[in-house]
Structure formats: C-alpha cells, structure tokens
Amino acid sequence: MKRTLFSSGSVLDVVSGEVRGADVVVEGDRIVAVGRGLDGDEAVDCAGSLLVPGFIDCHTHVALSQTMKDSFGLARSVRPLSAVPVLRTLLGLGITTVRDAWGADAGIRVAVERGWIEGPRILVSLRQVCTTGGIGDHWSIRAGDLDFFGDPAMPEPVFDGPVDARAVVRRMVRAGADWIKVTASGSMSRGVGVHDVQLTPGEMAALVDEATRQGGRGVMVHAHGARAAELAARSGARSVEHGMFLDEAAVGAMAEAGTWLVPTLSVSQSASDQVPAEAAEAHRRSVRLAIAAGVPIAMGTDNPVRPHAEALRELEHLSAAGLGHAGALRAATIDAARLLRLADDRGEIADGKRADLVLLSGIGLDPATLESRIAGVWRDGRRVAGG
Numbered sequence: 396m397k398r399t400l401f402s403s404g405s406v407l408d409v410v411s412g413e414v415r416g417a418d419v420v421v422e423g424d425r426i427v428a429v430g431r432g433l434d435g436d437e438a439v440d441c442a443g444s445l446l447v448p449g450f451i452d453c454h455t456h457v458a459l460s461q462t463m464k465d466s467f468g469l470a471r472s473v474r475p476l477s478a479v480p481v482l483r484t485l486l487g488l489g490i491t492t493v494r495d496a497w498g499a500d501a502g503i504r505v506a507v508e509r510g511w512i513e514g515p516r517i518l519v520s521l522r523q524v525c526t527t528g529g530i531g532d533h534w535s536i537r538a539g540d541l542d543f544f545g546d547p548a549m550p551e552p553v554f555d556g557p558v559d560a561r562a563v564v565r566r567m568v569r570a571g572a573d574w575i576k577v578t579a580s581g582s583m584s585r586g587v588g589v590h591d592v593q594l595t596p597g598e599m600a601a602l603v604d605e606a607t608r609q610g611g612r613g614v615m616v617h618a619h620g621a622r623a624a625e626l627a628a629r630s631g632a633r634s635v636e637h638g639m640f641l642d643e644a645a646v647g648a649m650a651e652a653g654t655w656l657v658p659t660l661s662v663s664q665s666a667s668d669q670v671p672a673e674a675a676e677a678h679r680r681s682v683r684l685a686i687a688a689g690v691p692i693a694m695g696t697d698n699p700v701r702p703h704a705e706a707l708r709e710l711e712h713l714s715a716a717g718l719g720h721a722g723a724l725r726a727a728t729i730d731a732a733r734l735l736r737l738a739d740d741r742g743e744i745a746d747g748k749r750a751d752l753v754l755l756s757g758i759g760l761d762p763a764t765l766e767s768r769i770a771g772v773w774r775d776g777r778r779v780a781g782g
C-alpha cells in the first residue's frame with residue numbers, strides 16, 4: 396500500500412501541548428509512524444508548517460440550518476439535504492468527526508460512510524428526548540401535537556416516567572441513534588425553565604441505564620441550571636451540554652463522576668443579542684469553576700447558533716475561558732475523542748491512529764489564527780480539503 400510522508404514539519408502532541416519537529420507516515424487510513432528521518436512513496440512538504448489532529452465537534456446540528464428558519468414551509472427532503480453544504484464546510488475547517496446533538500438522521504451517517512457526500516464522520520442522536528413540555532416537545536397550544544418530522548427515522552422524543560424513559564431510548568436506538576440526547580432544563584432561546592430540573596431522578600437513571608444496556612451508548616444532557624447538571628452527573632450521564640449556570644456543587648458532582656462538560660460557549664460569547672450579558676459572564680464563570688474542579692472539557696459549538704463557518708471560534712472561547720491555546724486544541728482533539736470513547740482510534744497524531752490530519756501554515760497554537768492557516772485536511776488518510 397502507498398505510504399504518504401508528511402516531511403520536515405512540526406507536529407502537535409495534544410496530550411502534552413508540545414510542538415516538535417517530526418515526520419509522519421500515513422498508510423491507508425492509518426498513521427503508521429511518527430519520528431525523524433522517515434520515508435515514503437510520496438511526500439507532502441510540511442516545512443514551516445504544523446500538523447494537528449483533525450478536530451472533533453461534540454455538539455453540533457448539521458441538519459438544522461434551514462429547518463430552524465422555516466419549519467413547515469419546506470419539503471421534508473430539505474432537512475437532510477441542508478446538511479450537505481454544512482458537512483463540506485466543517486471538513487474544510489479541519490473538523491473530521493462530529494456528534495450531532497439532534498436533527499441529523501441515520502441516513503446522513505450512511506451517506507458520509509458510503510462517500511455519497513463529503514463530510515466529517517458523524518454520530519447521530521436523532522432527536523432530543525424530554526418530558527412533556529420540554530424543549531424537544533413540538534406541541535403547539537393552537538395545533539396540539541405536531542408531527543414536526545413526519546418521518547419514522549426521527550422518532551417521537553416525549554416520554555414521562557422511568558418505564559417510558561426506557562421505551563424512548565429503545566425507539567431512538569431502533570432508528571439508528573449513536574447517542575441519546577436529553578433536555579433536562581429549558582433553553583436560553585425560549586427563556587423559560589432554564590433553572591428547572593425537568594426529569595425526576597428515576598427518569599434520568601432509567602435513561603442512562605437503558606442507554607448503557609443498548610451497546611454502551613452514552614447520554615448527553617442539555618442542562619443550563621446547576622441542579623439539572625448535578626442530576627445528570629449523579630445519574631451517570633456521559634456529558635453535560637452548555638452548563639451555563641453551574642455552581643460549586645454541580646462541578647463537584649461532575650468531577651466526582653467523571654462527567655464531561657461541553658460548554659458550547661459560542662451560544663453566549665458571540666451571539667450577544669440572544670443572550671444577556673449576565674448570562675454570558677455566568678457561562679464563562681461556569682467554565683472556570685469546572686476547570687478548577689477538574690471537570691473534563693470537550694469542544695462543541697451548538698451551531699447553527701452561529702454560522703457553521705465560524706465553528707473554530709469555539710476554540711477561541713475555550714482558550715479565553717481558561718483552557719489556554721493548547722488546552723483548547725486538546726479539548727477539540729484527544730479530549731473530545733475521549734468523551735466520545737473513540738480515543739483508541741483518533742484524536743492525536745500517533746502510531747496506529749486514524750489519519751485525520753490538519754496542516755497549518757506556521758507553528759503557533761493561537762486558535763484565532765487557525766481558520767486562516769489551514770493548508771490541507773486529510774480524513775482517513777485522504778486529502779479532502781486544501782492544496
């Protein structure tokens with residue numbers, strides 16, 4: 396098999412945050428050697444440049460850009476097809492894996508796997524499960540139950556009680572969900588119930604237990620308020636999403652349980668018209684508390700809250716909130732892979748790992764410069780952008 400040599404450049408060790416001079420050899424979809432003085436059948440000249448692992452966005456919505464603007468005036472095919480340009484945009488930014496936090500169906504994953512469309516590999520959660528009246532409940536006081544998707548691939552997400560919690564997990568898994576997404580508090584955009592805890596401990600425990608039984612799937616919990624985040628942690632959920640108003644008790648519970656925080660700072664740090672200044676400050680404070688408590692943090696954007704083309708700005712927000720440049724890059728690579736339980740396969744430039752690579756001109760780590768420095772992107776050893 397042909398061996399591609401990435402020669403004479405520098406490589407970021409995302410675990411230590413160090414940049415070192417090294418060659419990298421890729422064979423098929425794998426990195427097979429990292430070191431000095433290596434050779435290959437063909438070379439990519441990396442002199443003066445930095446290779447970093449492909450980025451991983453742990454909270455995005457690749458199929459919601461159009462649906463959010465016009466829920467009922469467009470044909471059903473618009474939702475999945477709207478993901479096509481989004482996925483191409485993300486790949487061009489060096490994002491080679493995404494966890495979709497609802498909106499994408501399992502067919503989009505199939506289309507990427509089979510090469511029908513170019514994009515990051517995608518893990519799907521289909522819809523956000525919730526109790527009656529939660530933010531995944533598309534009920535209207537005028538029309539009643541709305542068949543928002545009209546599609547068996549996007550199952551009914553509303554449940555009440557521990558027995559029904561197991562049923563909703565099974566419905567999602569039956570339709571191809573890789574992750575279970577649940578909303579445990581209200582949303583900032585709706586502005587109600589942000590501090591509520593919308594599930595009972597019994598409901599949350601049943602969701603997590605059932606997801607674990609179903610192939611060891613993880614549960615990602617939308618939670619703005621501290622008590623919802625604390626419940627998620629105590630119930631064994633894998634990650635808390637947003638966590639805008641965390642406190643010491645919440646981050647303590649998360650650190651103890653090893654619960655990940657995916658802060659999605661893009662929600663509050665860019666869109667100032669949607670989120671009040673106090674909330675933006677509270678969000679930064681939550682991340683500082685989490686870092687101080689030792690809560691593991693992974694990168695997620697929650698786009699299209701901001702345009703998908705701005706995805707890498709989340710790294711700037713993470714850096715500014717306390718992770719620093721190297722910490723932000725780590726959150727978007729190896730730590731994101733650890734959250735997704737994919738760290739054996741990807742997330743760093745090392746022997747045997749998947750050849751998801753981003754070539755940056757220059758060797759600095761400042762996230763604000765990343766987007767303009769992308770000279771090439773490889774997914775599974777194949778060049779998919781740049782050059």
Ligand SMILES: [Zn+2]
Pocket residue numbers: 454455456496697
């Ligand atoms: Zn989201």
